[in-house]
Structure formats: structure tokens, C-alpha cells
Amino acid sequence: MNGAKADRAAVGVHDIGLHAIKDDQNNVGFKVMVGGGLGRTPMVGFVIREFLPWPHLLTYVEAILRVYNRFGRRDNIHKARIKILVKERGPERFREEVEAEWAHLKDGPATLTHTEVERVAERFTRPDYESLANQDLAKLGNVAGLAAWVKRNVHPHRVPGYAAVTLSLKKTGVPPGDVTSDQMEAIANLADRYSFGELRVTHEQNLVLADVRQDRLVDLWREARALGLATPNVGLLTNIIACPGGDFCALANAKSIPVAEAIQRRFDDLDHVFDIGELDLNISGCMNACGHHHVGHIGILGVDKNGEEWYQIQIGGNQAPAALGKVLGPSFARADVPDVVESLIECYLARRDSEVERFIDVVQRIGVEPFKEQVYGKADQRSPRRQRDAAVA
Numbered sequence: 001m002n003g004a005k006a007d008r009a010a011v012g013v014h015d016i017g018l019h020a021i022k023d024d025q026n027n028v029g030f031k032v033m034v035g036g037g038l039g040r041t042p043m044v045g046f047v048i049r050e051f052l053p054w055p056h057l058l059t060y061v062e063a064i065l066r067v068y069n070r071f072g073r074r075d076n077i078h079k080a081r082i083k084i085l086v087k088e089r090g091p092e093r094f095r096e097e098v099e100a101e102w103a104h105l106k107d108g109p110a111t112l113t114h115t116e117v118e119r120v121a122e123r124f125t126r127p128d129y130e131s132l133a134n135q136d137l138a139k140l141g142n143v144a145g146l147a148a149w150v151k152r153n154v155h156p157h158r159v160p161g162y163a164a165v166t167l168s169l170k171k172t173g174v175p176p177g178d179v180t181s182d183q184m185e186a187i188a189n190l191a192d193r194y195s196f197g198e199l200r201v202t203h204e205q206n207l208v209l210a211d212v213r214q215d216r217l218v219d220l221w222r223e224a225r226a227l228g229l230a231t232p233n234v235g236l237l238t239n240i241i242a243c244p245g246g247d248f249c250a251l252a253n254a255k256s257i258p259v260a261e262a263i264q265r266r267f268d269d270l271d272h273v274f275d276i277g278e279l280d281l282n283i284s285g286c287m288n289a290c291g292h293h294h295v296g297h298i299g300i301l302g303v304d305k306n307g308e309e310w311y312q313i314q315i316g317g318n319q320a321p322a323a324l325g326k327v328l329g330p331s332f333a334r335a336d337v338p339d340v341v342e343s344l345i346e347c348y349l350a351r352r353d354s355e356v357e358r359f360i361d362v363v364q365r366i367g368v369e370p371f372k373e374q375v376y377g378k379a380d381q382r383s384p385r386r387q388r389d390a391a392v393a
Contacts, residue, residue: 010203012036012322013295015082016064017045018057029053034064034094035086036322038289043083044322046091048098056102058110063102067094127196127211132161135214148232148270149221163214165195167207167224168231168239172264175257176242177205179229186227194220203292205241206234237279237345238264241292245285245302246309252285254302254309259283259337266338276345279359280319293317297360298344299325300337311337315344315371316363326368329376340375347374 001018002009011017017033029051036045052060064082071089073079086094137150155164167187169177179187187207191199194216195209202208207229212220224230233239240263243249245256260283267273282296293299299314310331317325332340347370348359363371 007320010319012045013038016061023051030057035083037081037083038292038294040287042294042324044324046086048095055112056106057112059105059108060102063098063105066101067097129159134160141218146221149230152232152234154217161214163212163217165209165212165220166234167229168233169206170233170239171228171231172268176240176260183227190223233273235278236273237267237276237281238273240281240283242283243285243290249285251288252302253304254285256283256285256291256302259300259334262338263341266342277358294324295319295322298341303331309334313340315368318360328372343375344371347371
């Protein structure tokens with residue numbers, strides 16, 4: 001479920017995706033999607049309700065689950081997913097079946113009411129915000145590195161005088177998303193002193209202090225930097241999502257962490273990373289897609305070839321709006337992956353119309369072929385072996 005204007009929960013690639021929205025009359029409701037998912041059979045979900053009034057949320061979701069329970073595959077554990085059912089029956093037929101089922105549930109006992117929502121809301125303690133004025137964050141300080149951190153890691157807050165801060169767990173040389181026990185103790189202390197004791201974990205493998213006073217941002221930055229948690233790379237190339245891979249997971253075909261580190265080291269110049277701009281790079285060690293490689297602007301998948309680790313590259317994936325990447329061509333040895341990523345970046349930088357045109361925007365505008373040529377050469381120049389591999393990739 002996503003409640004922001006921009007999709008921060010990747011609702012398009014879940015079995016059931018819910019996006020909280022408002023209609024023209026300012027009524028709250030949900031856009032309902034079904035049939036999304038990654039893994040061996042990646043799919044983007046279909047919208048089956050453009051606007052569902054909020055009181056009907058539970059009954060409508062129950063209708064979806066009832067249809068799935070009635071028709072879902074039980075003969076094959078690998079196909080026992082809503083996405084498979086939606087694909088086999090078709091989204092229009094699935095929508096009709098859900099609507100027919102919902103007709104029996106609509107306005108029933110599970111219909112939400114203002115009283116019930118308020119009762120549940122009372123269970124949640126709201127922070128004791130102070131009455132503060134917003135500050136000009138551009139004038140916080142002249143210390144080297146602070147401005148970049150404010151630009152990338154500090155986010156607007158709905159309450160004046162406060163900000164949300166991302167603690168980046170993507171410092172070069174550290175496995176993406178990893179922190180030590182000592183760091184966790186220190187982070188808990190930061191949460192207590194700067195964010196009402198609250199700490200949130202993002203699916204991008206970072207941590208968020210959601211309620212930081214703007215007049216304390218400089219102090220927080222100094223402490224976070226001392227802990228190695230202030231790398232200003234949120235939303236940039238080195239903010240890599242990577243699964244544990246073959247270093248830890250028995251299901252993995254290849255290692256992910258060494259690949260992530262090699263890419264981080266290749267692009268360790270923050271000025272260059274800032275010039276490249278927003279870019280999501282995701283790595284998975286197998287087709288289970290725990291690293292969400294399908295929806296990375298650049299996605300890397302570890303594959304097994306005769307007992308050896310190779311890496312397949314995809315480009316053009318996107319989290320919001322959800323889109324699946326396209327395989328670039330034959331896979332690469334681990335040592336070649338940073339060179340391939342660099343070639344893709346060079347292709348993008350040479351073809352973008354302006355500094356604000358993102359990598360994903362260029363891929364959508366010009367297609368995959370120029371990037372493929374950058375990496376493999378033109379089709380008539382590729383070796384016969386490369387062409388055979390590309391045909392079966």
C-alpha cells in the first residue's frame with residue numbers, strides 16, 4: 001500500500017497493490033491493482049478499480065482473495081500466485097469475477113466506518129510536535145558535504161519545521177543494507193534523540209528517521225557522518241539494492257555483494273555520481289528476484305552456466321510507474337560487470353537531452369538498441385558466438 005503521490009512501495013509489482021488517492025471531490029479512496037509480482041515470472045499488476053471508496057477496502061480485498069481461493073492453482077506450488085491466475089483468466093474476466101463476488105460482500109459487516117477508523121487511529125501515538133517555522137535548508141551551513149546530504153538524504157515533512165532523513169547504508173566498501181551491532185546501538189540512540197524514538201526501514205535497504213527538527217539537522221548529519229551513515233547517494237547509482245546472494249543464500253546462483261562493491265568502487269566519485277543523476281541499480285543472485293532487479297533502471301541477475309557465475313543485464317525497469325526491464329543480451333563474467341555498467345552510463349550521458357533527463361527517460365525515448373550497441377558493438381560486428389548467445393538469452 002502506498003499513500004504518497006509518488007509510489008514508494010512498488011505497488012505495481014505485488015499480488016495486490018493499493019494506492020491511496022483522492023477523487024475530484026477530494027474523497028479518499030484507493031486505486032486497486034492485482035496480478036503483479038517479480039521472481040521467475042515477472043508481471044506488472046493490472047488496475048481493476050480506478051477508485052474504490054475507503055469504506056469498502058476490506059470487502060473488496062476479500063472479494064479478490066475469494067476469487068483467488070476459488071480458481072487459484074493448487075496443482076503447482078510455483079503457479080499458486082494471483083499473478084498466474086490473472087494472466088490465465090485475463091484481467092477483464094478477473095475484474096468481472098471480483099465485482100460479482102463483491103456484490104455479495106459490499107456494505108456487509110466488514111465495511112469500514114469513521115468510528116472504527118478513529119478507534120484504530122487512537123491506538124497509534126502521534127509525536128508531540130512543536131510549533132516551528134520552516135527553515136531555509138540551503139542556508140544550514142557551509143561545511144563541505146552538508147549541502148549534498150541535505151539535497152539527497154533530507155526530505156520534506158508535512159509538519160512545518162521538521163524533516164525526514166534517510167540514513168544511507170550504502171557506503172562504498174560495505175555490503176548494501178548492512179550495519180554492525182555497534183552501529184545499530186548508535187542508530188537507536190539517534191532515533192531517541194532526534195526522531196521521537198522512531199526508526200523505519202525502507203525496501204531500498206536504508207533507514208529513515210521520520211521526524212527530525214530542521215534546526216537539528218546539522219547535528220544529526222555530523223553524528224551520522226561519524227558513523228558512516230551520511231553518504232549523500234539516495235536515489236543515485238551507488239544506492240544499490242542487492243540481495244545477500246551466494247555469500248549467504250542457499251538458493252542463489254551467484255554472488256551479489258562483490259558485484260555491488262565493485263560497482264560502488266568504480267563510481268566512488270560523488271561528483272560524477274551526482275552528474276549521472278537519478279538511477280536505480282538493483283542486483284539479484286537468482287530468479288527469485290529478492291533484489292528487485294526487474295524494476296531497476298539497470299538490473300543485474302546472477303545466473304549459473306555449467307557451475308560458473310555469470311550475470312545477465314537488464315535495462316529499462318522502473319518502480320513507479322512499474323515497468324519490467326529488458327534483457328540487454330548475453331551474460332557477462334563477474335569481472336566484466338563494472339565495465340558494462342560504465343558503458344551503459346557513457347551511452348546515456350552521450351544521448352541525454354539535458355542534465356535533468358534521467359537514465360530511464362533516455363531508455364524509454366531511444367530504446368534498448370543503442371545501449372546494446374554500446375556494450376556489444378553493432379549487430380553485424382558481433383561475433384558468431386555472441387550472436388548465438390543473444391538468440392537464446
